[in-house]
Amino acid sequence: MSLRYAILGYLSSGPGTGYDLARQLDTGLGWFWTARHSQIYPELKKLTEGGLIRRHSAVAGENFDKFEYSITEAGLAELREWAGQAPSYPPNRDSERLQLIFSDEQPSSLRLHLEAHLEHFRQRRDRLRETLSSMQQGTHPRVQKRIDEGPPSRADLTLKLRELAYSGDIARAELEVAWAQSALDWLDEYEQDNVERLAGRQPG
Numbered sequence: 022m023s024l025r026y027a028i029l030g031y032l033s034s035g036p037g038t039g040y041d042l043a044r045q046l047d048t049g050l051g052w053f054w055t056a057r058h059s060q061i062y063p064e065l066k067k068l069t070e071g072g073l074i075r076r077h078s079a080v081a082g083e084n085f086d087k088f089e090y091s092i093t094e095a096g097l098a099e100l101r102e103w104a105g106q107a108p109s110y111p112p113n114r115d116s117e118r119l120q121l122i123f124s125d126e127q128p129s130s131l132r133l134h135l136e137a138h139l140e141h142f143r144q145r146r147d148r149l150r151e152t153l154s155s156m157q158q159g160t161h162p163r164v165q166k167r168i169d170e171g172p173p174s175r176a177d178l179t180l181k182l183r184e185l186a187y188s189g190d191i192a193r194a195e196l197e198v199a200w201a202q203s204a205l206d207w208l209d210e211y212e213q214d215n216v217e218r219l220a221g222r223q224p225g
Contacts, residue, residue, distance in 0.1 A: 024064050027054045029100040032074055032092040034167035039065055039090070049163065052149060052190060065090060073099055131208055139201035146194035153187040156180060 027050055031042055042065075043058045045051070056064075068074045073096035079089040092100070117138060124131050155161040157180070159168075164183060168176045 023054055024056045024060060025068065026100060026103050027056070028061070028064060028068060029073065029092060029096050029103075031163075032090055033097060033100055034163055035170065036079075036089045036091040038079065038087060042090075045163065049152065049161075052152070053186065068096070072096075132205070135201050135204050135208065139198060139205065142194045142197040142201065146191055146198060149187055149191045149194065153184065153191070156183055156187070 027046065028042060031037060031045055031050060037045075039062055043061050046054065046056050046061070065074070065076075069076050069090070072093060074090045074092050076088050076090050079087050117134075121134060124134060152161065156164045159165050164179070168179050171179060
């Protein structure tokens with residue numbers, strides 16, 4: 022269901038093509054909601070048929086028509102109604118932690134597991150910081166368009182809400198980095214203890 026609102030939210034900043042939206046869900050909005058390209062176009066069709074967005078030809082060529090989508094008043098109304106509700110949370114599913122719990126079946130993989138986790142969240146944190154910095158400097162195209170073309174009274178709020186969202190995910194990533202580093206420190210001690218224990222069993 023949230024793909025519906027990701028699309029409406031994206032188009033509330035201005036018109037865009039399906040390709041634009043897919044690219045945004047790979048980068049900007051993708052930090053918070055991802056979708057396969059094969060999911061996006063059927064949802065655009067549903068929203069168009071429901072009168073929440075409008076499709077119009079932007080570029081006509083000999084071999085193709087490039088369509089843009091824009092949000093309607095009905096679409097804005099639905100987006101605002103959804104944004105005004107309390108957040109809902111899906112059932113918790115954490116494949117990394119689940120895998121870790123059962124790694125006593127394959128302890129030799131623990132270091133690889135923890136190092137991969139550490140690197141994943143380091144990269145995530147750094148990319149989030151870069152995106153947030155571009156918003157704060159006014160160089161993020163879509164966010165700046167929303168600020169420039171929206172009501173002047175909303176400009177500060179538009180930026181602040183994005184700062185809150187991104188800084189929240191940066192803090193989460195930093196927590197995972199610290200956790201993974203702590204786990205690796207523990208693993209160093211655990212492996213050293215095992216070496217010493219085995220050495221103590223060797224005949225003198």
